[in-house]
Amino acid sequence: MRELRAEHLTKRFGKTTALDDVTLSFEYGKIHALLGRNGAGKTTLLGVASNRLIPTSGQALVDGEPVTDNPRALAKVFCTGDVRMIPPSMCVDDLVGHMGRFHEGFDAKRALRLAKMFELDVKAKTGALSTGYRSICQLVMALSLDVDYLLLDEPVLGLDAAHRDLFYRLLMEDYLERGRAVVVATHLIEEVATLVERVAIIDEGRLLMEASADELRTSGYSVSGRAEDVRAYCEGLEVLGIDELGSLAMAYVQGEPVRERLTDRLDVAPMSLQKLFVELTGKGE
Ligand SMILES: Nc1ncnc2c1ncn2[C@@H]1O[C@H](COP(=O)(O)OP(=O)(O)OP(=O)(O)O)[C@@H](O)[C@H]1O
Incomplete structure (x- = not known):
């Protein structure tokens, strides 16, 4: 089965255990919600899954291949947090060019079109964007990539109601056209409840449950x-x-x-x- 899989993942930061033996799969072709309270370990899990963090033990696998130091597996994954590493002095339109150079299949025209839809000023420096527009900038880049596993960490952080609505609509369209796996890590459960097919809940670094959204509701x-x-x-x-x-x-x-x-x-x-x-x-x- 095509999937992004966490296998007995443990991640410690000094005395803090951010992930504690988490085994969990995000199946290809589905929209998943990764739910957890503040500090539950969501960002850490996405960080390990995208090889931004090295696990203390266990491993993350993409379609059966470990992500650690594996460019072929990593090329299939993008996590929105990666955009945070961009120099703050870079303008949004330079970032579009940068994404095109570093990510095969990045659709620059789509990125500029999405930026316009969100009223994101492409001449603005990324470091000068408001919290909401910083999230929008990351979403614009993520939704213009041709990757199989899209990991969106708190995608609507700071977005107003109209922009959140636009994002959910675009996510649905992307999903229907592209059919990839999307993982939305969030606290805004009810907002994603109607969109997602699978739900994983983590608490204090441990997986509490993983089920279909319908199973959970019933x-x-x-x-x-x-x-x-x-x-x-x-x-x-x-x-x-x-x-x-x-x-x-x-x-x-x-x-x-x-x-x-x-x-x-x-x-x-x-x-x-x-x-x-x-x-x-x-x-x-
Ligand atoms: N680089 C780090 N150094 C030390 N501790 C860290 C680091 N990154 C995360 N942690 C700790 O690991 C735990 C899990 O953090 P993580 O950011 O993964 O949670 P989260 O579910 O994404 O939280 P939030 O919803 O608040 O963003 C927290 O206790 C956090 O303080």
Whole structure:
């Protein structure tokens, strides 16, 4: 199977274990979400997968080949963080030229077209861009590359609602036309929830779960109503968490709703990915 695979990856920075024996695959041809709270290890995982960081142990493989010091495997991968290494005095249009020289198959015309769509000033120095436009600059470059594995680290950091919308639309178009693997590392779960097919959640360097977005959504549900009714309903069930507000409560329960326990005083709804994530990682965003 074509995939970008992390195999027993561990990465330590001094006493900090950023990744702890993570085994995980990003299948070719799918959009993946890599979810995790601040400091969970997302950037580190993408860094090792793109050979920007050397793992303490384990390895990252692209279509079965290790990425470490392997130009052929690495040519198939691009991680947006790589653009951060560009000198700040370089203008956006020089960066377009630079990308063309260093990445085979880079589509400079597309990059300039995307820059225009995002209203990115191509004469601006990359170091002088605002946070949002810095993200846009990275996305413009990434979406103009002809790589099989595109790793987007917090792609919408600082983007306003209209630009986020444009990005998600372009990502979908790219996916439909190109069919590559895209990994979106983010905290904005609900925004990517409808786009992604697979979801991996990491917490404190460990893989908590990996499943299809549909599997995750149907792995639990919420039940709400008067607190005493909700508590009675939940007895003996696998409850991820309960939010109480005054006399009302909403519980997040794993598995299928128990029909016999449901009354017209209780409402059942599908679990949101955001809520599942918050309950699984134990602490709210
Ligand atoms: N170069 C480094 N030196 C020391 N510690 C580091 C380094 N890079 C990452 N870490 C630590 O490794 C852990 C994982 O960091 P990482 O940046 O991978 O998390 P993240 O999930 O991307 O977080 P965020 O969502 O906040 O960007 C954190 O505790 C971080 O402080």
